[in-house]
Amino acid sequence: MSEQIEQALSRKYEAGFVSDIESETFAAGLDEEVIRKISAMKNEPQWLLEWRLKAFESWQKMEEPEWAHLHYAKIDYQAISYYSAPKSMKDKPKSLDEVDPELLRTYEKLGIPLYEQQMLAGVAVDAVFDSVSVVTTFREKLEEAGVIFCPISEAVHRFPDLVKKYLGTVVPRSDNYFAALNSAVFTDGSFVYIPKGVRSPMELSTYFRINEQNTGQFERTLIIADEGSYVSYLEGCTAPQRDENQLHAAVVELVALDNAKIKYSTVQNWYPGDENGKGGIYNFVTKRGICHTNAHISWTQVETGSAITWKYPSCILKGDNSVGEFYSVALARGKQQADTGTKMIHLGKNTKSTIISKGISAGDANNAYRGLVQMGPNADGARNFTQCDSLLIGDQCGAHTFPYIESRNPSAIVEHEATTSKVSDEQLFLCQQRGLNAEKAVSMIVNGFCKEVFKELPMEFAVEAGKLLEISLEGSVG
Amino acid sequence: MLKIHNLHAKVEDKTILKGLSLEIKPGEVHAIMGPNGAGKSTLGYVLSGRDGYEVIDGQVELGGKDLLELETEERAREGLFLAFQYPVEIPGVSNMEFMKESVNAMREARGEEPLSAAEFLKKAKEACKQVHLPLDFLKRGVNEGFSGGEKKRNEIMQMILLEPKLCILDESDSGLDIDALQVVADGVNSQRSPERSFIVVTHYQRLLDYIKPDFVHILADGKIVKSGDASLALEVEKEGYAWLGGKAQEADA
Numbered sequence: 059m060s061e062q063i064e065q066a067l068s069r070k071y072e073a074g075f076v077s078d079i080e081s082e083t084f085a086a087g088l089d090e091e092v093i094r095k096i097s098a099m100k101n102e103p104q105w106l107l108e109w110r111l112k113a114f115e116s117w118q119k120m121e122e123p124e125w126a127h128l129h130y131a132k133i134d135y136q137a138i139s140y141y142s143a144p145k146s147m148k149d150k151p152k153s154l155d156e157v158d159p160e161l162l163r164t165y166e167k168l169g170i171p172l173y174e175q176q177m178l179a180g181v182a183v184d185a186v187f188d189s190v191s192v193v194t195t196f197r198e199k200l201e202e203a204g205v206i207f208c209p210i211s212e213a214v215h216r217f218p219d220l221v222k223k224y225l226g227t228v229v230p231r232s233d234n235y236f237a238a239l240n241s242a243v244f245t246d247g248s249f250v251y252i253p254k255g256v257r258s259p260m261e262l263s264t265y266f267r268i269n270e271q272n273t274g275q276f277e278r279t280l281i282i283a284d285e286g287s288y289v290s291y292l293e294g295c296t297a298p299q300r301d302e303n304q305l306h307a308a309v310v311e312l313v314a315l316d317n318a319k320i321k322y323s324t325v326q327n328w329y330p331g332d333e334n335g336k337g338g339i340y341n342f343v344t345k346r347g348i349c350h351t352n353a354h355i356s357w358t359q360v361e362t363g364s365a366i367t368w369k370y371p372s373c374i375l376k377g378d379n380s381v382g383e384f385y386s387v388a389l390a391r392g393k394q395q396a397d398t399g400t401k402m403i404h405l406g407k408n409t410k411s412t413i414i415s416k417g418i419s420a421g422d423a424n425n426a427y428r429g430l431v432q433m434g435p436n437a438d439g440a441r442n443f444t445q446c447d448s449l450l451i452g453d454q455c456g457a458h459t460f461p462y463i464e465s466r467n468p469s470a471i472v473e474h475e476a477t478t479s480k481v482s483d484e485q486l487f488l489c490q491q492r493g494l495n496a497e498k499a500v501s502m503i504v505n506g507f508c509k510e511v512f513k514e515l516p517m518e519f520a521v522e523a524g525k526l527l528e529i530s531l532e533g534s535v536g
Numbered sequence: 537m538l539k540i541h542n543l544h545a546k547v548e549d550k551t552i553l554k555g556l557s558l559e560i561k562p563g564e565v566h567a568i569m570g571p572n573g574a575g576k577s578t579l580g581y582v583l584s585g586r587d588g589y590e591v592i593d594g595q596v597e598l599g600g601k602d603l604l605e606l607e608t609e610e611r612a613r614e615g616l617f618l619a620f621q622y623p624v625e626i627p628g629v630s631n632m633e634f635m636k637e638s639v640n641a642m643r644e645a646r647g648e649e650p651l652s653a654a655e656f657l658k659k660a661k662e663a664c665k666q667v668h669l670p671l672d673f674l675k676r677g678v679n680e681g682f683s684g685g686e687k688k689r690n691e692i693m694q695m696i697l698l699e700p701k702l703c704i705l706d707e708s709d710s711g712l713d714i715d716a717l718q719v720v721a722d723g724v725n726s727q728r729s730p731e732r733s734f735i736v737v738t739h740y741q742r743l744l745d746y747i748k749p750d751f752v753h754i755l756a757d758g759k760i761v762k763s764g765d766a767s768l769a770l771e772v773e774k775e776g777y778a779w780l781g782g783k784a785q786e787a788d789a
């Protein structure tokens with residue numbers, strides 16, 4: 059093993075608030091004892107344990123929401139194990155030969171290098187040469203700029219004041235059913251802090267956490283952009299990811315202090331399940347950011363995976379002149395169900411928000427947009443523009459739009475536009491007459507439909523997202 | 537080049553082509569005229585393999601191949617091009633992107649390397665100028681918000697870029713003012729060659745002043761009812777379709 063790799067590995071170990079118990083998987087079920095054990099395993103300070111326990115207390119009193127436009131069998135929360143150790147090497151597939159060929163075909167089409175394919179598919183590999191050295195240089199550059207980007211479990215120990223000050227301030231412990239559950243049992247996630255006036259020298263990508271095993275089904279992310287700073291954060295990757303755990307309930311909190319800007323981009327491609335939707339991931343996410351004076355938060359998301367997606371990245375525009383944006387492409391095909399949207403809460407004066415939502419449904423899929431725009435009594439001169447477009451491929455799918463507008467300030471302006479269109483036979487015929495096959499044609503038409511959102515994504519992400527849609531739509535035209 | 541024999545075709549249980557035969561040799565320009573509803577557009581759709589247009593009898597050969605065996609996109613790659621009577625919009629997909637994919641699909645079918653972005657851009661700019669469209673039309677969505685005349689010129693631009701063997705122009709002249717008509721005609725004439733053939737569907741003899749046809753056919757009630765040279769078009773212009781007899785008139789009604 060090269061020295062570099064050894065270093066990288068040992069560094070991780072040094073960070074090591076990881077005790078031996080980690081190699082065990084908890085029995086199914088959730089009670090106080092389980093939460094104490096999770097906390098103990100991570101050597102957490104008392105305040106965090108108490109925080110978790112309070113979240114658990116709230117969760118127990120809450121009801122699972124049923125208002126979303128989703129249908130699924132009731133989840134038995136006592137049948138889930140809330141801590142599972144990384145799979146041991148011997149339980150993993152020995153090589154790509156043992157992995158679902160369908161998955162490999164997709165990796166190939168996305169042009170994913172072999173070592174990454176192995177990682178994504180969970181093949182037992184000892185060390186990943188390229189990626190380790192990439193990670194090391196990446197970390198060094200960030201440190202130079204004073205940017206903190208580390209697992210949140212590590213931040214709890216290294217930057218306890220920051221974590222304590224901000225954790226749960228944007229998404230309170232008892233905000234909603236899934237957020238409360240996450241607060242009680244979260245395993246890990248990212249922590250980012252950008253110091254005053256610093257522009258992060260590179261895009262922070264969860265890709266660099268690719269070989270951190272098992273961030274788990276209850277991921278927790280906290281990003282703090284101090285005054286006048288800027289960061290672009292990329293979550294996820296285009297490769298379809300499989301996970302043993304069906305239920306995912308993540309929480310992401312963004313804090314943009316005065317004059318700061320956070321750009322948060324997601325490409326989510328969890329396994330949607332087989333053709334009957336079996337085995338697909340349920341993804342219940344709470345994402346919210348708070349903008350202080352003149353701050354700016356921009357959410358961009360491309361959602362193609364999961365059996366069920368329930369997700370509303372939101373902005374609280376607390377400071378005057380702050381700006382919130384939401385650009386979303388949500389694709390649902392086969393038996394997939396997506397219920398996504400955003401909330402823009404205008405509290406400060408002259409706050410602005412833009413919502414561009416593109417929903418694509420194919421097969422039997424259902425896609426719902428749910429958006430709330432709230433203009434508070436002090437939001438003088440606030441403005442919102444919402445554009446909500448749905449594209450249907452085939453006759454069996456559905457699109458639903460639920461815009462909620464609450465204005466308590468007569469000077470605030472809210473504009474809403476909505477369209478529904480179909481990939482028409484004429485369009486398909488034109489493309490085919492020009493030599494393109496039906497699949498290429500559909501993907502091109504869909505990409506055109508999504509253009510306004512894709513242009514918000516970092517360049518290479520946008521290209522991948524386009525390819526991803528193409529692959530995802532394969533077989534959706536007969 | 538193209539041999540159509542006794543073609544019968546239907547749309548939604550309605551038989552529209554009723555025994556149409558036509559032979560076109562390389563380099564020839566054939567004009568097809570006829571009353572509204574005669575089946576002129578249907579002929580273009582059937583030849584290019586549009587979904588829902590079902591052949592019930594007859595044979596069609598393109599360059600010696602059984603055209604009817606091929607998928608829509610395969611026919612296009614064999615060099616069949618249709619300039620639409622009503623070009624459809626594809627919002628958000630730029631003309632550039634669309635044409636590049638298309639040109640490269642044709643090249644791939646011919647076993648050629650795809651054009652690089654720079655090579656393609658050069659060709660596209662030339663074609664764009666040739667049909668007198670401003671260059672920013674390359675960046676705009678396919679037909680998105682184009683005027684009727686701009687759409688027709690855009691079709692001709694695509695034809696120029698794709699270098700097809702057989703071009704079917706479906707009323708590429710209708711709705712055009714005299715300048716635009718000239719542009720479209722010039723575009724077509726620039727592409728005439730001993731290897732390339734054209735079917736020019738039109739209502740108006742005036743287009744044929746600019747694009748000189750080798751043959752003129754009258755299509756009525758799903759069949760070619762009369763063929764002749766350019767003078768036939770002049771006759772139609774003067775007399776209408778009435779003199780052709782009952783069948784043609786019926787279709788006009």
Ligand SMILES: Nc1ncnc2c1ncn2[C@@H]1O[C@H](COP(=O)(O)OP(=O)(O)O)[C@@H](O)[C@H]1O
Binds near residue numbers: 547552574577
């Ligand atoms: N999709 C369709 N469904 C039913 N009838 C159709 C359809 N398309 C064309 N037709 C009919 O076929 C006939 C020929 O139409 P068309 O080929 O467009 O004529 P032309 O181009 O000569 O004016 C017309 O009577 C028209 O109404």
Ligand SMILES: [Mg+2]
Binds near residue numbers: 576
């Ligand atoms: Mg017609």
